[in-house]
Amino acid sequence: xxxxxxxxxxxxxxxxxxxxxxxxxxxxxxxxxxxxxxxxxxxxxxxxxxxxxxxxxxxxxxxxxxxxxxxxxxxxxxxxxxxxxxxxxxxxxxxxxxxxxxxxxxxxxxxxxxxxxxxxxxxxxxxxxxxxxxxxxxxxxxxxxxxxxxxx
Amino acid sequence: xxxxxxxxxxxxxxxxxxxxxxxxxxxxxxxxxxxxxxxxxxxxxxxxxxxxxxxxxxxxxxxxxxxxxxxxxxxxxxxxxxxxxxxxxxxxxxxxxxxxxxxxxxxxxxxxxxxxxxxxxxxxxxxxxxxxxxxxxxxxxxxxxxxxxxxx
Numbered sequence: 001x002x003x004x005x006x007x008x009x010x011x012x013x014x015x016x017x018x019x020x021x022x023x024x025x026x027x028x029x030x031x032x033x034x035x036x037x038x039x040x041x042x043x044x045x046x047x048x049x050x051x052x053x054x055x056x057x058x059x060x061x062x063x064x065x066x067x068x069x070x071x072x073x074x075x076x077x078x079x080x081x082x083x084x085x086x087x088x089x090x091x092x093x094x095x096x097x098x099x100x101x102x103x104x105x106x107x108x109x110x111x112x113x114x115x116x117x118x119x120x121x122x123x124x125x126x127x128x129x130x131x132x133x134x135x136x137x138x139x140x141x142x143x144x145x146x147x148x149x150x151x152x
Numbered sequence: 153x154x155x156x157x158x159x160x161x162x163x164x165x166x167x168x169x170x171x172x173x174x175x176x177x178x179x180x181x182x183x184x185x186x187x188x189x190x191x192x193x194x195x196x197x198x199x200x201x202x203x204x205x206x207x208x209x210x211x212x213x214x215x216x217x218x219x220x221x222x223x224x225x226x227x228x229x230x231x232x233x234x235x236x237x238x239x240x241x242x243x244x245x246x247x248x249x250x251x252x253x254x255x256x257x258x259x260x261x262x263x264x265x266x267x268x269x270x271x272x273x274x275x276x277x278x279x280x281x282x283x284x285x286x287x288x289x290x291x292x293x294x295x296x297x298x299x300x301x302x303x304x
Contacts, residue, residue, distance in 0.1 A: 003207050003273070004154040005244045008235075024287070036243070039220045043232030046293035049286040050235075053205065053246050055155055068191045080195030083160075083202075083277040086284065091188070092157045094205050094276045096248055098286050113287060121155070124246045125235040130292045131300035132238065133285045134201040134250050135176070135265060140282045141198035148283035 005055070007121035008036050012108075016118045018058065018088075020072065023115040024152035030122055031108040038106050045104050047127035052114060054095045055121045056088040065089035077143040084141075098128060113152055157207070159273035160188050164260075168270045170210065170240075172224065175267040176304035182274055183260045190258050197256050201280035204266060206247045207273045208240040217241035229295040236293070250280060265304055 014028030030052070032040065044050070059065075068081050082090045099114035109125070116122075126132075166180030182204070184192070196202070211217075220233045234242045251266035261277070268274075278284075 001273075002156040002158045003209075003275075005157055005246070006154045008243045037219050040214075040233040040235045040243075042220055043230060043236035043293065046291070047236065047296075048289065048291035051248060053244075053248060057155075067189050068194055078195060081192040083192045084195035084199065084279055086278050086281065090276065091160045092205075092275050094157070096203060096205060096276075096278065096284075098284065100286075100288060121153075123155075123244050124242065124248075126238050126248065127236055127292070127296065128286050128290065129238065129296045129300060130290060131297075131303065132248075132250065134252075134280050135304060136252060137200065138280065138282060139198070139200035140279070141195065144199075144279065144281045145283075148281060151283065152287060 005123050008033055008124065009122040011116050011118050011120040011122065014114065014118055018117055021150040024113050026114065027102065027110060027112050028114050028118070029108050029110050030125065041104050041109065044101065044109065044127060048101060049098055049128035050101050050109070050111060051126045051128050052097050052099060052122055053124040054097065054116050055123055056093040056095050057121055059088040059093045061093055062089065062091045071143060071147055157275050160185055160276065161274040163268050163270050163272040163274065166266065166270050170269055173302040176265045178266065179254065179262060179264050180266050180270070181260050181262050182277065193256050193261065196253065196261065196279060199279035200253060201250055202253050202261070202263060203278045203280050204249050204251060204274055205276040206249065206268050207275055208245040208247050209273055211240040211245045213245055214241065214243045223295060223299055
């Protein structure tokens, strides 16, 4: 059964080209949709980071994109399933990105290090809690550590 | 403009009642939808944690739920906007939860500490990378730390 979701905000500013690396210093603004009242942001300045759920509207769904591929097509990295990577060409094209909160204005928030291009529809904004991340020691695939070396 | 999203998996087992706290030891299985091939999970065992995007199908969208409320209606906590809390009654009803990966089977994954009730549609599964969380020191609202005390 399909579900309908809608943009609650859009990315304004930042990068307009989809590039792989160097997202750390990029600043952008999430401008709330007209029907979202400013009170939806009350209290957000108490948090240093936001978690953003976005729809990668310029990416490919799966299918037609493959269920399994080498991340970035890199020959040194293994062919892994789409649920073992964070690649934007994925079922439902949903992205989850964490960014630093710079400033909250009346109807927008300014963020730093958000890896989403200008115009991307934002489906949700959540604060990062002290306890919303992984609990217990983290183990990750080496290819993912290598991929992250120049990402932010 | 609305977008259509679909379940790629469902929560099987775990809790069937929506309760606030004590999610840490709960084990559940994410069973892939029939049209999702097993190869989508290849390589996932190299990661200790998964990030799950779910649709809280028993929650309320906003509106009719309010744009601003006290978390859990707790009188000691401030009234904050929906984008400053992780409450399930939210625009698009999208939840992002991190859980420990216990086991990958042919067409399912077993997880521990996933705060989603049985039957919840899963829209995406991503590995937690070493660098996909917040970068730089984390600052959080005190009410959110208090709320987390018994959550997991």
